[in-house]
Amino acid sequence: MKKDHRPYFVKKLYLDFQEFYVKHFLEPQFESLGTGFTFIKPWNVEIFGSPILLGDHANVIATSDKKIRLTIWSDSDEKGAIKIGNCCLLCPGVRISSAEEIVVGDNCMIANGTYITDSDWHGIYNRVVPIGNTGKVTLEENVWVGDSSIICKGVTISKNSIIGAGSVVVNDIPPNSIAVGNPAVVVKKLDEEKEFTTRSHWYADPKALSKEIDMIDRDMLKNNTLLEWIKTLIIPKKGN
Structure with a gap:
């Protein structure tokens, strides 16, 4: 077109x-859906499990060939949660799967094809029983995750950091950093003296x-x- x-x-x-x-x-x-949301082709968004919370002014873009899937599957009623803050962007093909807890802060942008998980989903030696090892995942405020990246269990990506396209994040990323690769490593530090313009500013x-x-x-x-x-x-x- x-x-x-x-x-x-x-x-x-x-x-x-x-x-x-x-x-x-x-x-x-x-569990909670904030105000001012924009969903593009929402019939291609799949929600499974609870609690899943999405904050105010969310932008969620899905397509028929790249659905967005937010999934909770846990071996305990007291585990498993997806909490996404205000003014976040979810692009086509994003999958977020939780057996422990995944927290995404305000103003985060998650690009096409990204996978975020807090579990191995099977044991290393016992591959019959599901879930496996788990660890809370946290994306702090204003994190930008590049195309087709994978965020693994137990990871914290600190505020303002950028994850390069195709990266696999298995370790914590410090604030104001650019990390790329498999496994992702910091290749550049952002200038902390410069002011960030975030999605919250856009929705002021x-x-x-x-x-x-x-x-x-x-x-x-x-x-x-x-x-x-x-x-x-x-x-x-x-x-x-």
Whole structure:
């Protein structure tokens, strides 16, 4: 698709339906779901187990070929939890699996295909009994996890740190660091004197932000008509 041919009202109806889907089908599966969320294609989000908590102003983007899966499976009713803070971004293909506890702080960004787990899921020698060794995983505030990374059990990634694409994190990462590789090691330190602009800053005035995005949609789609949109669906041309 070279451009969005939908008229504004069609896109608005689609966005309203996505919000309805989240409230009707997904919200009951969360222990807590914050306000101001944005889910893209929420029918590709799978929730299993409890408690799973997602904070305010979450951005959750899923696709049919890369579903988002938040899963709790534990051998104890008192273990297993996924707690995701405010203003976090979950991209397509993210999987978070907990048998102990996984905590994601505010303003974290988790890129496409990332896997976060707090368990081995089988014993090293006894591979019949599930779960295996576990250890709490913590992503502190404003952590950015790159594409297709794996975060393993017992790890803490401290605030503001960045995990490079494809990394496997098996040890703690200190604050204000860039870590890459398998296993991930720190390759650079961030300048702690510089101020970070976080997703919380973006959501400082949610109503104004929503209005701005709506105005952009109106402007981008203002010349689109229902008939022309239908034509692009039924008889697509190279220029479409």
